[in-house]
Amino acid sequence: MNTTPSNQFSPEMNRVDAPSSQSVAAVSTELVADAEVVNSRRVKEITDDTWLGYDPIAIAQYYSSQPLKVFGRFISIFIPIVNFALGLWLDKITNKSKANLGKRAIQIRGLLTKLGPAYIKIGQALSTRPDLVPPQFLEELAQLQDNIPAFSNEIAYQFIEEELGDRPEAIYAEISDLPIAAASLGQVYKGKLWSGEEVAIKVQRPGLADSIALDLHVVRTLAIWAQTNFKQIRSNLVSIVDEFAERIFEEMDYENEGRNAERFAELYGSMQDIYVPSIYWQYTGRRVLTMEWITGTKLTNLEAVAAQGLDATYLVEVGVQCSLRQLLEHGFFHADPHPGNLLATPDGKLAYLDFGMMSQVKPYQRYGLVEAIVHLVNRDFDGLGRDFVKLEFLTPDTDLTPIIPALSYVFNSSLGATSTNIADLDFKSVTDQLSGVMYEFPFQVPAYYALILRSLATLEGIAISVDPNFKVLAKAYPYVAKRLLTDTAPDLRNSLKELLFKDGSFRWNRLENLLNNARSSDEYDLNQVIDQTLDFILSDRGTFIREYLADEIVRGLDNFGSNTLQSVTHAIQKGIGIKVPTPPVTAQPQSNGLEHIQRIWGILQQTKGFDPTMVLPKIPQILMKSETQSFGQKIASGLTQRMAARLIREVLLQDVPSGIAVNDSLSERRAPQPQLALPTRVRR
Template structure:
């Protein structure tokens, strides 16, 4: 099947779904009874806890009970639990921690049914396509299960088959959730920032995208183009000839789950290198490509024997625009530089706070919470701590988590959790901030060069300490070479675009009617080991060759 041919796409349409079930109320009745039965025990338990222990703020037993209830109610509710695990604005901290344990796994359905679905979707006998196929699934999840097979042409493939009757089950649950959202939203003490039905609709859109395997195949191919030429990342190829909305056939990946530490060590793979590949690829998705894998749990990431990281399962992806990517870079730098006024502004621009929010009382709260997070060293920082701290801030201030950022939070926290499972001493900032610092210092794009100027200048004054911090942290990555960055910087200074920065540097060196020799000496102490005279001369010569004699003469006459 050609992916560009018209297909019967599964598109979430709440009005069509509602119209269907309004005409068939009996179909919803038994599901309503089942859901009420399961949740009534949970709610009675909550009330009992409140009566026995007045003022209690944590009920781990009930949090665990909720996780089991969601699991027993099936695929839609497992997905709800996973989504809620990224919403500190909606869920109390103890429940948040329990929901992060939800595993996207269910018992497999009957292989005979799976083979019948596969044969129907392929519209041919299985023997005409596969020379062999595993008798049992090698993996089972809430929405489908995977078989290992070999095509008659010899290639090993993974065959992903969707669960039977999945679409009616999801549409019925979404219909009932939307009804419940409309009825109960006015009495629920939730800090949403918008209509609860919109939350359900956002969830429905993503869920329908995830059960459309044509969409997943396209996502995989797009993801692969971004990492084309990257020797550290592997994306499986899609076999479109055998792929449909309910069946996905893709290249088989031989590797080890990232939780299989024994196998990874036995293969002689370096844990720290794997962590660096995984986290750096995640940062590139968010801050460079703007197209990111929103469900990077251990079952979707494999370490390959050659050291590459393989991504699979591209059902849950999302897109960031250029402005959002740039603001994310800003927020990381502002957080590390402890510039809480600017950080509050970033939260407004990212949608965590509405534009009419008075940020003045929020700034000291950010300083208190974020200051504790960072501690004495930026290397103490981690995303899990931020998520936990935000779950407290959400109830005191008008923060909300936009749906897109719920996916980003899920992605970051999950990747950090995987890294910690491989190395308990891992600090994500030791990868994240050097990456951001390198991108700013290199200034590959005009937008990043403007960001660097905004970082280095505050209220018209040059921030020497920020430049020192940025260089020192960038150097924490052994692969960072200051010389190419210095060459790019010199090229920028000599360009017309660098005119403003040249003047500002001259002013910075003579601020407060004194020469800032002490600051310059500290900077030189940071970089002198990397800037040997011969290398420095070559870099300067390389930068100057980018410009004509006329341009250099123009600089001299400024």
Template sequence: MMFRKPNAIGELRTYDLEVINNYYVWRPWLPLARFFQVTFKFLKFFTALQFDRLWGHPDQSPVKRASQLRQILTDLGPGTIKIGQALSTRPDLVPQSYMYELTKLQDNLPPFDKKLARTIIEEQLRAPIDAYFSEFSPDPVAAASLGQVHRARLRTGEEVAVKVQRPNLRGMITLDLFLLRRLAVWFGPYLPLNLGFNLDFIVDEFGIKLFEEINYVQEGKNCERFAQYFAQDPNVCVPKIYWHASAEKVLTLEWINGIKLTDVQQIQQTGLDIERLIRIGVESGLKQLLEFGFFHADPHPGNLFALKDGRIAYIDFGMMDQLSEANKENLVDALVHLMNREYEALSGDFIRLGFLAPTTDIKVIVPALEKVLGDLFGARVSQVNFKAVTDQFSDLVYEYPFRVPAQFALIIRSLVTQEGVALSLDPDFQILKVAYPYVARRLLTDESPRIRQRLIEILFKSGKFQWQRLENLITIAGTSGAHFDLGPTARLGVRYLLSEEGRPVRERLALALTQDDRLHARELFNLWHLLAPRIPARDLARNVLQEMWDVTRERLSPVATLPRSS
């Protein structure tokens, strides 16, 4: 096989497996030296663990060893730090004593030389720092795995955060990715993992995301796109990007004066409503997944702040991902089928989402889903947390041919992380107490035809109208303390029912009122009792009459414009 000697690895802008392999094949001493460096450090660590188990003090060693592991990952550089950050959000894989230490890897790392940081900024901006900033803190205010942040003030007066990338970052990252991928290819088949694909595929996905994260121009674009989605949301703050003072390795953005969401004491002292902050955080995460399809894949405590006005601020948009329109629809379908306990249809959703192969015999899967998820999403739904769901689901992954697609691994990580942040604010928090009402409100109020169709699927089963389901949806949607106004929905509903598109539903509703050979007056009364507080009778009547008039006028307008016969 012929190899082409590649150019400097520092010129690589995206993850390219062929270029990385060729580069290190020509320089085998680099991965070999790195392998021995990593092996030596971890061999000392595992030897100490074994010593503790045999002759040490088991009650004291976990804290000491957790601190030692954090220091090892820090010393080994950005690649291992990113792995440690990922583990810090996985309570199902990492003991609690280790998680506390690993969370320090999120934004509490040693900075690099401040003179070098200044040099990088001036090289990237092609001008002295004084040309852009009237004030610039020489010492960083925060340091993370891929860069550090300096506080500054632009010459135009705005207070900003200047994010500067660590030197030789691509060289360190590509070396670790090359070594990690080789180990995955060699030893992956022998590991007791049921991933549905090779371990090297996961390394490649990790590499792609890592290269996206170290491109600050892309991060700035991600930030602006995220801000556009939340432009009408008064509860979410996104910093402004200052492009004239930004480049590939330098990003200048609006300074955020906030409190870390994990700093419970300061949040309480400020007088902020913790329950409201939690609801904003969870609902904004659900909006990203189910409405926008563009989601923050790394919402750890260092990237989320509470503002004194009650808003939540997101920062650091390096790790983002995009859900396709089809997957957004499939996710909504899965939630609908889950709410209805329709496990056969849910199995089909898992196939479309990639959790199951198309050839999977769902007759075997359905009883397993019913057994695992039946209790979780039954009457006790408000008492369940997301980690309980993932723990239960992990049993299915090992017993049945489930796999977790790479994109959904990011989603799961994002949700588990958000729940972890919420739990730090409220130890009794249950994510489904917020998520379930959000889904119900969206089903009842969303104007899109896609969601409207899902609502119809919920309300009609086997040709019969499900009165209890509608009552449950309205009841659930009004919980969790969020404002819930059904007035606009009622008007849209009337318009839809009077339209040609709504004729089948109109006919089914007429039959529903008299189904089973009786008039469903009691159900109508119960429904009105739920709706009355959210839609005043006068407003509802006015909306109905207005819509009837508008629809009638629209239908008559073509007739009015016909030419009269002479």
């Protein structure tokens, strides 16, 4: 079924760094010269059944022997693009930019479609970038996803036979007369297997490998040239092109797409209301993919979704939750979630299609992103600055001193002076604001981030068309809070500690905020939180929390008991014959810490799955720990000290000035003692 490639392009081969020449031709020559030094393997041909993977050097080598072909392609791209740019310029000088915007948008779609699959893919990528492209253009570019001319059935059937080793009618009992969709890289037929299952059959376009390799070679050469000659360009254009190109090459391997679909199903298929079609491997090859047919409505077709009685907003939320798990939990993410790839099924599920373009977020990037969200929400801009270094937007030697106030300024202004509410942050304004800071300071946008941005921007785009007030970040924070409270990865433990403690004091509000947010996240396992909290508190790293908690508990219990004590001591005083006026009933200020603990208890009680008895089985285990015993001793001795001091004051020292009130165990230990000279104060 599968043909072994005669030329295997290894993605691991070394790449050429941007050379310092001035012209495109010179760049191209240097690129090839370098390639010849680095790479000893020469590629003889790039055809649909001989390619595999993306290797810019091997591709450059291959085209170095065909300068006319490269030049011809360059001209055929250059002329229409310059023509289009001229049109825009004319509109500008004749003041018709606004009037002609619609016309130009249609032109650019036609132009990219004519230029072929690589440019259609670039257009699709741009269609999800409202930060770079004006709204009218976005709408037209979005149509690139659906309206691409089909190729003939004969070619498609020939590919099926070549790939699957049998005639289409022997494999499929039915196959639609025409493709139901023609996309940039292939077209899709609806079919039925002889065993009765309905299937989607995706067949690749002819001549794809050569045309895409050539176009990417031209674009990469231009990127190297632009990067070298325009110092203002700070993003690494070449690596962005490489990242994108690697994805396109992967997308051209339908067996890879099948494997991706299965991995996606394994990781996310069990999530509530997510559906992933299964793959029929016996009818799948590198250029033909047979998978389960999904009956559904495109999520963007709001009227049709509503007509089926489905709630589009809910399905968008399902999509956001799935994206969060993709980006922040497993790192394996759908890098092409354009609206056509998300279907609402009649039973109310969100089905994902098209697993050709998947990407990977590495663990340190995932943790970095979680931390960045936490720092952003808590307006901790020092932390956010450090996150940018961790996430490779800034090099470690960057001076963060001027960047932190700039971050603080833009985010505070997008949040508003008084709001601390995450629900007020919208992803688009955050990224818009960030773009400004990135432009001003030496930021470099890493290639993986461009794909993440695209993936989230697409979802927010769909979400906003469903509900204009939808905020991706607001939906994301409960999940982030859940991760912080339940993930044992050392990086996240550290961010939790950093979040909850500042200059040695515990920030109860933040804990309350986290617990409150986490409880609205699905899959929030409170039991796990309690287990981990106890483990952490009783570990070496939790010493400082134990000490702090002991102080809080002592103070709280002491305050709680003081009113009772007052009446008891009053009785004792009377009993031993001390004459005292009836004590004024003074409202004792309640401990802040205990108030917070009470509130937290309230939050826990309102959390799904909360059961106070679930702590019971943990008690023997806790009591066995030596840390618990010393914790108990600390509380007991703290309380004893306080009670004793209070008793002396209440019973014997009626006129002890309130300035030496026994408010905290530390001040007791350190308080100067002379005023406590008993004889001078005892009234008999």
